[in-house]
Amino acid sequence: MDKVFSRRNFLLGGAATAAGLAASKVVLPQAVGAASGQELCTVLDISQCIGCEACVEACRETWQATVPDPVTPMPQPFPQRVPIQDWSKKKDVQDRLTPYNFLYLEHLSVPHKGQEAEVHLPRRCMHCMNPPCTNLCPFGAGRVEENGVVHIDPEVCLGGAKCKQVCPWSVPQRQSGVGIYLDILPEYAGNGVMFKCHRCLPLVKEGKLPRCLEVCPQQLQSIGPRQAQIEKATSLAKEKAVADGSGPDAWRDYVYGLTENGGTNTIYVSHIPFREIAAAIEADHAQRRGPGKGAAQGAGGGQGKGAGVTKGGKGLRTGASGLMHMHPVANSMENAENLTLALVLAPLAGLAAGFTKLFGKKRGAPPAGQDAPPERRGEKGGA
Amino acid sequence: MNGSANNRYSRWLYFLAAGVAVFSGMGQMPIMKRYYVADLPLMAWSQDFFINSDLHYLSAALLLGLLAWRLSLSSRVVDQAWSWGPRSAWGWTLLTLLFISGVFKVARNAGVFLDPFLLMVLDFVHLGSAMAFMFTGLFALIARSRAKKRALGPAAA
Numbered sequence: 275m276d277k278v279f280s281r282r283n284f285l286l287g288g289a290a291t292a293a294g295l296a297a298s299k300v301v302l303p304q305a306v307g308a309a310s311g312q313e314l315c316t317v318l319d320i321s322q323c324i325g326c327e328a329c330v331e332a333c334r335e336t337w338q339a340t341v342p343d344p345v346t347p348m349p350q351p352f353p354q355r356v357p358i359q360d361w362s363k364k365k366d367v368q369d370r371l372t373p374y375n376f377l378y379l380e381h382l383s384v385p386h387k388g389q390e391a392e393v394h395l396p397r398r399c400m401h402c403m404n405p406p407c408t409n410l411c412p413f414g415a416g417r418v419e420e421n422g423v424v425h426i427d428p429e430v431c432l433g434g435a436k437c438k439q440v441c442p443w444s445v446p447q448r449q450s451g452v453g454i455y456l457d458i459l460p461e462y463a464g465n466g467v468m469f470k471c472h473r474c475l476p477l478v479k480e481g482k483l484p485r486c487l488e489v490c491p492q493q494l495q496s497i498g499p500r501q502a503q504i505e506k507a508t509s510l511a512k513e514k515a516v517a518d519g520s521g522p523d524a525w526r527d528y529v530y531g532l533t534e535n536g537g538t539n540t541i542y543v544s545h546i547p548f549r550e551i552a553a554a555i556e557a558d559h560a561q562r563r564g565p566g567k568g569a570a571q572g573a574g575g576g577q578g579k580g581a582g583v584t585k586g587g588k589g590l591r592t593g594a595s596g597l598m599h600m601h602p603v604a605n606s607m608e609n610a611e612n613l614t615l616a617l618v619l620a621p622l623a624g625l626a627a628g629f630t631k632l633f634g635k636k637r638g639a640p641p642a643g644q645d646a647p648p649e650r651r652g653e654k655g656g657a
Numbered sequence: 658m659n660g661s662a663n664n665r666y667s668r669w670l671y672f673l674a675a676g677v678a679v680f681s682g683m684g685q686m687p688i689m690k691r692y693y694v695a696d697l698p699l700m701a702w703s704q705d706f707f708i709n710s711d712l713h714y715l716s717a718a719l720l721l722g723l724l725a726w727r728l729s730l731s732s733r734v735v736d737q738a739w740s741w742g743p744r745s746a747w748g749w750t751l752l753t754l755l756f757i758s759g760v761f762k763v764a765r766n767a768g769v770f771l772d773p774f775l776l777m778v779l780d781f782v783h784l785g786s787a788m789a790f791m792f793t794g795l796f797a798l799i800a801r802s803r804a805k806k807r808a809l810g811p812a813a814a
Contacts, residue, residue, distance in 0.1 A: 351691075353691070353693075356691055404766075404768040406707075409765055409766045410685065411780070412685045412686045412780065412784065413777075413780060413781070413784075414773075414777025414778070414779070414780035414781065415777075417773035417776075417777075418770070418773065419773065420770060427777075430777065434686065434687035435687060436685075436686075436687045436706060439687075439706065440706050440707070607766060607767075607768070609710070609711050609714075610710055610711075610714065610763075610766040610767065611766070611767050613711065613714035613715065613718070614714075614763055614766070614767045616715065616718040617714060617717060617718050617721065617763055619718075620718035620719065620721045620722035620725070621721040621722060621724070621725035622725070623722050623725075624721065624722035624723060624724065624725030624726035624727075624728075624729065625725045625726070625728070625729045627722075627726050628725070628726045628727070628728070628729025628730045631729075631730065632732070632733060
């Protein structure tokens with residue numbers, strides 16, 4: 275991260291925290307809904323973000339200590355090619371996602387209408403409505419709460435990093451040398467615990483606000499029932515589109531997260547079309563990764579299913595660098611949702627075929643399995 | 658097609674479906690890449706969790722279709738007449754557990770909200786009963802093979 279931002283952030287941090295605490299009293303009633311269990315969605319108006327990183331600091335202050343330090347020495351996973359991932363000596367890193375840093379800010383210079391627009395935006399877990407990270411976790415460590423929070427249970431997670439591989443943004447980050455895998459087969463199964471933003475679940479359950487939202491001096495984030503938040507984001511996006519000279523019909527260009535991955539509970543609204551922001555992010559990440567490390571190289575560990583850069587597909591993977599892209603993302607769970615119909619129809623088809631055979635038998639032919647002695651048809655084949 | 662042929666084809670379909678279901682189910686754990694399965698020729702796809710998920714759904718659909726077909730004929734065909742599928746209460750219990758836990762997991766994947774703790778329990782029930790089913794099936798196949806050899810006598814050895 276640029277040091278320029280860090281200096282400014284330091285100066286702004288104190289004022290930001292004070293202002294945020296005062297402002298939080300205004301929006302607190304919205305968060306009370308969190309305790310009632312209804313699905314809550316956050317809307318971020320990034321045109322308001324000044325890049326102070328008060329949210330990042332508050333997140334780190336509140337949650338970094340909850341991530342344990344690894345055992346020493348850490349068990350070397352078998353085979354040797356399985357990497358140990360240790361961020362415990364780099365806890366100060368806050369310009370990307372790490373196991374000890376659930377939120378970071380992008381600081382961008384976005385070419386827009388012949389000028390360079392300064393854009394800052396917080397990045398963290400999108401909290402998808404139907405998240406592949408939790409749905410596909412084979413051990414149930416991934417959780418979706420009724421209030422829309424997607425989180426990982428560190429007591430159950432084995433650190434296989436499947437969640438990171440199926441996440442379109444590769445959000446979860448692994449810390450090796452911690453967690454329950456140490457008590458099972460540390461060399462042969464698991465490799466730590468995956469950590470990511472849980473949108474301050476313990477606080478939200480008490481009806482409090484997430485810390486990033488609470489401390490923001492600009493109050494660029496709001497939280498509330500999903501439907502109301504969608505209406506708010508839509509209305510705001512239309513205003514932005516008109517102000518940018520695109521017309522209200524172009525409002526979808528100014529929204530991100532509404533339909534991504536089938537819909538998320540983190541909706542960004544911008545004063546600049548997101549395709550331009552996505553391009554700026556991509557260029558920035560390529561620069562930060564260094565020469566010769568393009569998006570493909572940054573894709574380490576990604577599944578790359580339909581990983582088109584512009585079309586989104588199942589997501590452009592930049593997860594190896596802990597940096598999130600902002601391209602359109604198709605619904606990762608779409609196939610599973612569609613194949614559900616096949617699972618419903620298959621037994622019906624089987625029953626229909628069987629009854630048809632029985633019905634036919636009444637008119638002549640013997641049913642399957644009765645026209646020859648059992649011993650001629652083979653023996654036990656299953657359990 | 659007579660009943661015997663039907664039974665033979667369904668036997669192969671059953672083994673295909675069960676085999677793919679077990680493999681793709683194992684592939685839901687992050688082991689294919691770690692343990693070099695994906696490095697085998699033509700097996701690179703096995704590290705793709707989405708492909709494994711699709712295969713798991715398709716093989717489960719085939720299994721459900723076959724079992725429903727068998728169930729519909731149960732009034733006319735005794736269990737011993739089938740050359741595939743469980744023959745013991747234990748086997749049917751495992752299949753039932755797999756079915757029930759699978760239904761909940763499919764519902765979750767389709768976006769239905771379920772209690773997170775319940776889902777974790779179901780995950781372990783699904784995993785545990787699948788492992789038990791796999792090992793029981795392997796044991797049954799080995800036992801059958803030995804019984805065959807014994808029945809044929811020393812000449813077969």
